[in-house]
Amino acid sequence: DAGITQSPRHKVTETGTPVTLRCHQTENHRYMYWYRQDPGHGLRLIHYSYGVKDTDKGEVSDGYSVSRSKTEDFLLTLESATSSQTSVYFCAISEGTGELFFGEGSRLTVL
Amino acid sequence: AQSVTQLGSHVSVSEGALVLLRCNYSSSVPPYLFWYVQYPNQGLQLLLKYTTGATLVKGINGFEAEFKKSETSFHLTKPSAHMSDAAEYFCAVRPVRAGNMLTFGGGTRLMVKP
Numbered sequence: 001d002a003g004i005t006q007s008p009r010h011k012v013t014e015t016g017t018p019v020t021l022r023c024h025q026t027e028n029h030r031y032m033y034w035y036r037q038d039p040g041h042g043l044r045l046i047h048y049s050y051g052v053k054d055t056d057k058g059e060v061s062d063g064y065s066v067s068r069s070k071t072e073d074f075l076l077t078l079e080s081a082t083s084s085q086t087s088v089y090f091c092a093i094s095e096g097t098g099e100l101f102f103g104e105g106s107r108l109t110v111l
Numbered sequence: 112a113q114s115v116t117q118l119g120s121h122v123s124v125s126e127g128a129l130v131l132l133r134c135n136y137s138s139s140v141p142p143y144l145f146w147y148v149q150y151p152n153q154g155l156q157l158l159l160k161y162t163t164g165a166t167l168v169k170g171i172n173g174f175e176a177e178f179k180k181s182e183t184s185f186h187l188t189k190p191s192a193h194m195s196d197a198a199e200y201f202c203a204v205r206p207v208r209a210g211n212m213l214t215f216g217g218g219t220r221l222m223v224k225p
Contacts, residue, residue, distance in 0.1 A: 004154075031211050040120065042201055042215040043155070050211070058212070090154055098143050098162065098205045100213060102154030 003027050004103040006091050012109045019078040021106050023091030025071075029101075031094040032074040034058075034066065036087040037105070043090065049074055081110045113138045113204050115216035123222040130174075130189040132219050134202030137183065142204040144185040145213065146176055149199045158200070161185065172196070197223045 003026030013019055023032060031050055035043040035058075045058030047066040055066050063085060065077045078085055088107050092100040118133040136142065143162045147155040159170025166178040172195075176187045185202060199220045203213040 033212070035215075040217055042115075042117075042217040044215070045212060048212060092155075094211055096211050098145070098211065098213070099157055099160060100155075102156070104152075104154045 004091060004093055004101060006089075006103040006106045008106060009104065010107045012111065013081055014111050015082055016080050019081050019108065019110075021076045021089055021091075021108070023074045023076070023103060025074075025093050027093060027095075027101070028071060029093040029095045030071075031096060032068065033092040033094070033100065034064075034074070034076045035090045035092060036060065037090060038087050046076065046089075078108075081108075083110050086110045113142060113206065113214050115202050115204050115214055117200075117202050117216035117219050119219055120217060121220045121222065123224060124192045125224045126194055127191050130187070130192045130196065130221065132187040132200050132202075132221065134176075134185045134187065134216060135183055136185065136202075136204045138204065138206070140207060141178075141180055142206050144176075144178060145203040145205070146170065146174070146185075146187050147201045147203060147215075149201065149218075151198075155201060158187070192221075192223050194223050194225065197221055
């Protein structure tokens with residue numbers, strides 16, 4: 001199994017609070033991604049990274065920011081959480097072959 | 112822009128019956144195509160992929176998919192369903208030359224009845 005760790009795995013927070021989700025990999029893969037999964041929508045790309053300090057927006061990036069200061073870590077931040085950001089968040093990594101390896105997900109509930 | 116449509120958000124089959132999960136894509140050029148499976152409370156894992164070459168692709172757990180360019184389809188099949196196949200299945204596409212991002216379909220939940 002690909003070495004991908006997401007933390008926290010579960011979080012409940014209140015509207016307006018900041019939240020940071022962490023993705024840590026031990027595979028030294030170049031590409032890292034944050035997706036959110038919602039019923040009926042499949043997985044939608046939030047942000048991705050193609051190297052240290054190189055990031056770009058996905059299709060649902062509003063309200064989210066990311067940072068990648070080291071190859072192994074990719075952080076997703078919700079500056080001011082809203083109820084619409086209640087979701088399951090998945091980190092994925094890739095070495096550019098097209099195949100993605102996924103973490104186990106982080107379930108976020110915003111009350 | 113590419114898009115992926117999975118026909119049927121829920122599919123129910125009996126154990127031992129044929130599994131057919133449908134995936135159609137829209138793209139100006141044939142993309143790379145993937146099927147992923149997600150078991151409850153887990154991340155997604157790759158079942159199979161098509162990049163180039165043979166259009167019939169075999170994956171893990173007895174699944175296979177056929178790329179049909181004329182129909183812009185990549186349907187997933189398994190001759191005989193097993194209870195352990197119950198999961199959610201996602202079709203995904205990636206442009207051949209543009210970046211390394213996958214676009215996912217909405218998913219199909221497969222239920223297997225004893």
